[in-house]
Amino acid sequence: MKMKPFVFFLATFSLPLLFQCKKEPETIIVNLPDDIEFGETIVYLNGEITEDYQPDFQLDTVYNLINYVFIDSTKANVFTLIAFDWLPIKEGNFQLHEERIPYIKALTSISQIVDEDLPGYEYQLIDADEGYINIEQLDTAKMEVRGRFRAKFKRTSKNGNDDLGLPENLQFDGVFYDKLRLRW
Numbered sequence: 001m002k003m004k005p006f007v008f009f010l011a012t013f014s015l016p017l018l019f020q021c022k023k024e025p026e027t028i029i030v031n032l033p034d035d036i037e038f039g040e041t042i043v044y045l046n047g048e049i050t051e052d053y054q055p056d057f058q059l060d061t062v063y064n065l066i067n068y069v070f071i072d073s074t075k076a077n078v079f080t081l082i083a084f085d086w087l088p089i090k091e092g093n094f095q096l097h098e099e100r101i102p103y104i105k106a107l108t109s110i111s112q113i114v115d116e117d118l119p120g121y122e123y124q125l126i127d128a129d130e131g132y133i134n135i136e137q138l139d140t141a142k143m144e145v146r147g148r149f150r151a152k153f154k155r156t157s158k159n160g161n162d163d164l165g166l167p168e169n170l171q172f173d174g175v176f177y178d179k180l181r182l183r184w
Contacts, residue, residue, distance in 0.1 A: 028173075047171070080111070090135070096151055125153055132150055146176065148174060151172050153171075
């Protein structure tokens with residue numbers, strides 16, 4: 001009989017806490033292709049190919065850096081972009097982060113704009129140590145770049161929006177071989 005108060009305590013206070021604890025999503029293994037043609041970009045969202053994200057790689061000659069951006073403008077009033085910014089003009093494997101550390105790590109973010117000027121969902125970079133952007137081949141004379149990436153995000157706010165088409169947890173994986181454009 002003395003166990004009943006203890007069981008009652010566990011059921012009342014401990015079990016609800018277990019349901020509130022959400023496990024971080026596990027990394028989805030995506031086998032990115034090794035051979036792609038020039039002009040081809042393949043992006044996976046949570047392990048499924050999505051054709052919504054198009055590359056916009058910008059070579060900034062003023063600050064001597066490259067910004068790698070993938071844009072989804074397929075939805076009528078929602079504009080979404082994934083960005084790997086402030087990278088040096090060189091090949092290499094770069095870590096992801098959320099701080100502006102030019103030329104060393106990739107400032108990595110995802111943002112949404114609704115109806116041209118309202119904030120969409122907000123996301124935070126998670127598991128940055130598992131993410132990367134690897135620039136495998138860079139030719140600034142031909143203005144071509146080849147590489148691959150992985151980035152994971154967790155939604156932090158809906159900003160009062162209903163369904164904007166993205167889930168709470170995001171994992172983007174991709175491979176690209178495309179052109180650079182001059183930013184200035």
